[in-house]
Amino acid sequence: MPPQALVLFSGGQDSTTCLAQALADYPGQVEAVGFNYGQLHHIELDQAAFLAQKAGVPFHVVDLRFLSAITSNALMDASIKIESLPGQLPSTFVEGRNVFFLSTAAVIAKQKGIRFLYTGVCETDYSGYPDCRENFIRSIEHTLSLAMDYPFTVVTPLMRLTKAETVVFMQKLGKLDWYAHTHTCYKGMRPACGQCPACVLRLKGFREAGIADPLAYMG
Amino acid sequence: MPPQALVLFSGGQDSTTCLAQALADYPGQVEAVGFNYGQLHHIELDQAAFLAQKAGVPFHVVDLRFLSAITSNALMDASIKIESLPGQLPSTFVEGRNVFFLSTAAVIAKQKGIRFLYTGVCETDYSGYPDCRENFIRSIEHTLSLAMDYPFTVVTPLMRLTKAETVVFMQKLGKLDWYAHTHTCYKGMRPACGQCPACVLRLKGFREAGIADPLAYMG
Incomplete structure (x- = not known):
């Protein structure tokens, strides 16, 4: 059957729940589809590949490391060549990155x-990122449908x-076992550290749901 | 003065006219800003750099060669790794590429x-590319403004x-002297060949305008 x-x-x-x-x-x-945009821990994409295989789903990774180049300070120098340095973190978070993720997926x-x-974007805890809000999602759905003359629906x-x-x-x-x-831990640890802000937020969610987190945590 | x-x-x-x-x-x-997306002739970007310097305008080139990767046949294999091969042409034209160009510029x-x-997009001779039309431009202007919470205007x-x-x-x-x-010639020639479809279309425009093309042509 066609995809x-x-x-x-x-x-x-979040994206595992969407899957x-x-x-x-x-x-x-x-x-x-996953995106390599120079994230701190490659373990995220490794876990994504593992989960996709477990779910029997074909998984593609697209190299979007150019995103770290367009926020580097090199830009401010008006230099002609902007290069992406592998393994280096973006100097600033890429605003509007969901534009690139959704457009590439499209x-x-x-x-x-x-x-x-x-x-898996979520308005509830969007943390100030405007590209996680419903009005943005509906707008880019329309834009991509026009751009490619194809009826996309963003779910x-x-x-x-x-x-x-x-x-x-x-x-x-x-x-739930998935x-x-x-992967959630900011420190890239498996078992997860349980202490960093990301682990703390995750554990709070499970606690409020009254459900045990199946993820392994340290000590 | 700030840009x-x-x-x-x-x-x-077209883009030189916009400049x-x-x-x-x-x-x-x-x-x-210019984009390296694996185009046939690098001479385009060389001429862009030359013209920008002549105009006294800072010029940045962003590497968007990932665009050729997302249209390669590798995708159809459901392979995990999609790589961009430098120097290789995209196997298909990237639909919706103005989404990426405008988003990167934003x-x-x-x-x-x-x-x-x-x-320099132009509805008049859009040749079937929906991402050159006015309705697309207005839509992405809105999308990018929402995505980055910033009032962009696409001119x-x-x-x-x-x-x-x-x-x-x-x-x-x-x-006019610019x-x-x-660069227009499909064959990447300077002086231009004057024979390829791109040269022919260019020369037709000048003829209809009753203005001489300052570009050098062969023989």
Whole structure:
């Protein structure tokens, strides 16, 4: 059966939940795409590859490290050549990065005859990133459909959910065990450190949901 | 004076006309950005750099060769790793590439406090590319403004002009001589071949405008 859905997949908790939802919607007709944009820990993409294989979903990784180049200080020098330095962190967070993620996914999706793009963006805890909000998602859906003359739909199952609600949502999808393989820890540790802000936020979500986190934590 | 306008600049006839317009609108407050997306002839970007220097405009080149990777046949294999091969042509034209060009320009522009993005897209001879049409431009302007919470304006001086009208437009801007340094020839030749479809179309525009092309042609 031809693929129907392409999941923007980072190997984190939210996009793994989206993968489970996409498979519930279109069993056996899901693919996933990950982005290498110079993130701190490559372990994220390793976990994504592992989870995709576990879920039986083809997984593509696209090199978007140019994103770190366009926020480097080199720009301010008006130099002619802007190069991306592998292994180096972006000097600033790339604003609007969901524009690039969704646009790249759209180019891939259209070639495969896929209309539905799944992303784990969430307005509830958007932390000031305007490209996680519903109005942005509807706008880029329209823009990409016009740009490629193709009827894309951007599906955002988590848009209105809190972290705790996302955990409950995943339980209902019957895939809570997948969370054991997701990556959250800022320090890139497995077992996870349990102490960094990302681990603390994750654990709070599970606590509020009254559900045990299947992820392994240190000591 | 702080920069006000960022021109999407390929070194071709249309974007060179946009550069002249931007400088008329904001003298001394213009920068330009070019994109290396694996185009056939590097001479385009060389000419762009030459013209930018002649115009006294800082010029940045961003490496977007990942675009050729996302249209390669590797994708169809569901392989995990998608690599961009330097020097290799995209196997297919990248649909919606103006999404990537404008989004990249927007990220750079915001960092510099620039609101106005100039692009030479033209609905008149859009040749079936939906991402050259006015409705797309207005939509992505809105999307990028939402994504980065910043009031971008996408300026398209050539949107309604024919090739002949563009030549007349440039004459009025007093920069016809810049056309001697633009690149059009598909064969990458300088002097231009005068025979390929791109050269033929260019020469037709000048003929209809009743203006001599300052570009050097063979024999």
